[in-house]
Amino acid sequence: MIQTKKAAAFISIMLIVITLSPVVMNWVEDTVDEFPFSYYPMFSLQRSAVYIQDHLIGYDGNGGQHVIPCSYYKPVMFNTARRQINKYVYLGMADTLAAVVARNIASDPSGEMDHIVRVEVVKGTFHIDNFFRHNDRTPLEAKVEGSAVVQR
């Protein structure tokens, strides 16, 4: 525990400098984001008119498409599931991911996804303005990265 003013001043200066130090990451090429000292890189990302997102699509027996909530991959916080889905696709393991989701759907006691017979991991390119202004949620481009059959 801090007992003297000198120690308190030292700790204060050190912590302020360390908290401020990630600011340099804004101007270097090889960036590292850390915890709990961050430069908050999500605010400096370039945004364009389209956005690419890996996601899960389920098909019923009639070929109808349904959004599969990412919680069927893993019941963790949303952004964790999102990033891990992205990483599976990035690593070329979309089939593994689809198999995990298909297994979780098959064993889901709620029965909400009982009509789903097949799962696809899709890389979708969405037009942001169309998505919100015209409620057009069809991707401009959809590439199937992996798939799995729901075996019950």
Place this chain on the structure above:
Amino acid sequence: MKTIINRIHHFWFEEVPAERLAILRILSGLYAFWFLSRNVLYLHYIAQTDPVLFAPKAIIRLLPGPLHPDLFLGIVLFTLVLNVLFIIGWKYKITGIGFAFFLWWVLSYRNSWSMLYHIHHLMILFVGVVGIARSADALSMDAIWRVRKGKEKLPGKHWQYGWPIKLILSITLIAYFLAGVAKLAGPLGWGWMFTLREHVAIDTLRKVVLGSDKASTFFPKIYTQSWFFIVGGVGSFFLELLAPLVILNKKAGKGWAVLTFAMHWTIFILMGIRFPFQLSGIPFLTFFEPERWLSNLTAKRGQKKFLDA
């Protein structure tokens, strides 16, 4: 030069009541307990993730690989025990810094699975500073024990309770400043303030496409109201970039705290983006004198009891 140093010294080591720091200890501890206890299962699930997704952060880099999920669960539960001791202020010399360390460790482990959450940074720094300071000299088991034993009187105002608050306040302002600099240093530069809508749109789109129930239902309704997002973008930009300046004036600091707190609630209500620690208002309490609110409350209750009698 001496005058400036004296001013800084007077500002940084301002004598404040022990209760002010104690209130910050209790509230940040309660927040951490709320967060950890409701996420025990989530944390256990995350620890069961495919090891291929393990991307260690901070202190977790010292581990050779992921831990057994049950061992991690044990560490989370141990942290919760320390959390309770932190709140009640028992054996604080050990439990204060101990809890801060384990909370950092647990959240670092949680952030080591391909997703670094930026919502916990401020909380960890807050708890860390409270943990190393004399935050349990009042409103704690240690304080009750010392007074009962006749070892010490109730503490009064002291610099020991002032500097940690000033440090937390400074770190809070720096965090917002860094967010502002990141926007400015990005490819959009000053133009960022006119693209708030696009940033929120991407967050909402992700949630919709991935079937999250956290997607804002309100955002699509206000999407066409460009003026609203421009006002919000410009406002947040200046709140962030000007944050360090408000340290120079108490009233400006209070005003900044109220506006920033309101900004987080607006973002949450209209856009569905939540920063839970900021929404709790706890980081902004360092700009105020919460012990006065507490004494006013107890005085009013005492008065009511007296009148009732």
